[in-house]
Amino acid sequence: MHHDWLVVGAGFTGTTLAERLASQFDQRVLVVDRRDHIAGNAFDGPGLGGQPIHHYGAHIFHTTSDRVWRYLSQFTSWRPYEHRVLGSIDGTLVPVPFNLTSLHALVPEARAWAIEERLLVEIGYGGTIPVLKLLEHPDPLLSGLGEFVYEKVFAHYSAKQWGLRPDQLDRSVTGRVPVVVSHDDRYFHDRHQAMPADGYTAMFERMLAHPNIDVLLNTDHRDIVGQVRHLRTVFTGPIDEYFDHCYGALPYRSLEFRHEQRPVEFAQPVAVVNYPNEEGFTRILEHKHLTGMAGDATVLTTEWPRDHVPGRNDPYYPVPRQENRALHARYLELAGDSVPEVIFAGRLADYKYYDMDQAVSRALLVFRKLSPVTPRLRPHLSGRSM
Numbered sequence: 224m225h226h227d228w229l230v231v232g233a234g235f236t237g238t239t240l241a242e243r244l245a246s247q248f249d250q251r252v253l254v255v256d257r258r259d260h261i262a263g264n265a266f267d268g269p270g271l272g273g274q275p276i277h278h279y280g281a282h283i284f285h286t287t288s289d290r291v292w293r294y295l296s297q298f299t300s301w302r303p304y305e306h307r308v309l310g311s312i313d314g315t316l317v318p319v320p321f322n323l324t325s326l327h328a329l330v331p332e333a334r335a336w337a338i339e340e341r342l343l344v345e346i347g348y349g350g351t352i353p354v355l356k357l358l359e360h361p362d363p364l365l366s367g368l369g370e371f372v373y374e375k376v377f378a379h380y381s382a383k384q385w386g387l388r389p390d391q392l393d394r395s396v397t398g399r400v401p402v403v404v405s406h407d408d409r410y411f412h413d414r415h416q417a418m419p420a421d422g423y424t425a426m427f428e429r430m431l432a433h434p435n436i437d438v439l440l441n442t443d444h445r446d447i448v449g450q451v452r453h454l455r456t457v458f459t460g461p462i463d464e465y466f467d468h469c470y471g472a473l474p475y476r477s478l479e480f481r482h483e484q485r486p487v488e489f490a491q492p493v494a495v496v497n498y499p500n501e502e503g504f505t506r507i508l509e510h511k512h513l514t515g516m517a518g519d520a521t522v523l524t525t526e527w528p529r530d531h532v533p534g535r536n537d538p539y540y541p542v543p544r545q546e547n548r549a550l551h552a553r554y555l556e557l558a559g560d561s562v563p564e565v566i567f568a569g570r571l572a573d574y575k576y577y578d579m580d581q582a583v584s585r586a587l588l589v590f591r592k593l594s595p596v597t598p599r600l601r602p603h604l605s606g607r608s609m
């Protein structure tokens with residue numbers, strides 16, 4: 224069968240592009256994924272005990288983009304959810320990002336009040352400051368707080384998660400979780416923050432339900448090269464893999480997820496508890512907080528960071544630092560020269576630490592620059608728009 228487009232990867236990037244091409248341009252699209260499910264890393268099908276779980280770690284939808292929010296809202300309604308994370312530090316559970324509550328829980332009282340006073344003067348109530356910036360603060364009380372937070376929250380977590388010190392990564396990585404000068408203990412502060420009411424996978428099913436879209440699972444791009452007729456390709460997998468790592472492998476980090484069921488209603492007070500220090504893992508997720516499921520048993524997932532070995536485990540995180548960006552730029556140049564008909568986009572192909580909304584936003588932007596490869600545009604086709 225002939226398709227206009229081959230989309231490799233059924234995650235947010237590939238699915239958004241497939242949906243747009245099918246519904247807005249009347250294009251025939253074949254979506255392939257080497258996994259046995261759609262939804263990419265956001266997959267939340269049944270897990271242990273039949274409960275829906277986030278198979279690839281906690282996925283919380285949050286965005287400041289009204290456009291992304293409106294786009295996805297065509298395929299799902301939402302369940303309000305505000306994410307809160309606790310960190311296990313010196314045996315105490317405190318809010319992460321580190322805030323005034325964390326300060327008073329971990330630092331002796333007189334010193335904590337002195338620091339709070341200084342934070343209010345220098346940064347202001349409600350302000351935030353990345354830990355690497357706090358470390359450089361001219362006020363010794365505040366740089367001292369920076370050293371404390373660096374040691375208790377970031378140094379060992381980073382060694383586990385990335386195999387690197389925080390300063391060996393782009394500052395934006397630790398900047399995702401800044402010190403917060405308030406008692407606001409929410410992990411995200413975006414205008415829109417919620418979970419798809421029936422889960423991510425159901426939302427993806429609706430996005431891919433268009434009659435112009437065919438989906439082939441358990442299918443690696445390599446297995447079908449030259450075998451399916453199509454005119455253009457969107458590739459959302461690792462770009463270095465597409466080119467057989469010809470310039471060397473781009474580093475990615477992987478994770479091992481260990482799932483466990485316990486016969487209690489809830490095992491921890493919030494969805495995610497971080498373990499920044501002595502443990503070999505980084506965090507534990509309790510799914511029920513995210514999925515809203517009831518019941519007497521609960522499923523927990525522990526995340527163990529791993530080196531990524533191509534072919535052996537999944538690449539979950541690009542490693543944001545200059546030398547890796549330079550290598551990625553070489554692959555992009557090669558792509559432009561050798562396969563201009565292939566569009567590379569997504570967290571793995573762009574080698575960018577995208578959240579879900581950024582992956583959708585990137586896909587919508589790519590789509591705006593496209594035109595149909597075969598002129599079968601019938602604008603009345605779909606009632607859905609943006």
Ligand code: FAD
Nearest residue numbers: 232234235236257263264280282283444460569570578579
């Ligand atoms: P992916 O979801 O990775 O999809 C790419 C797909 O391509 C995969 O399904 C893969 O199997 C397939 N593929 C790759 N190569 C091939 C090939 N050669 N042939 C066939 N198929 C192929 N974001 C948030 O906004 N909030 C969160 O709370 C959040 N938590 C996260 C937690 C973890 C542990 C991780 C790893 C990520 C988290 N993210 C979160 C980020 C989110 O997962 C990504 O932004 C999103 O999945 C990116 O979508 P994508 O389509 O670009 O990539």
Ligand code: UDP
Nearest residue numbers: 319376377380381384396397399400497499
């Ligand atoms: N981080 C940390 N300690 C924490 C939480 C985060 O050191 O308790 C750092 C770490 O480098 C991590 C980054 O901040 O990779 C971003 O954290 P986030 O929770 O956004 O990571 P993700 O959910 O994307 O894995």
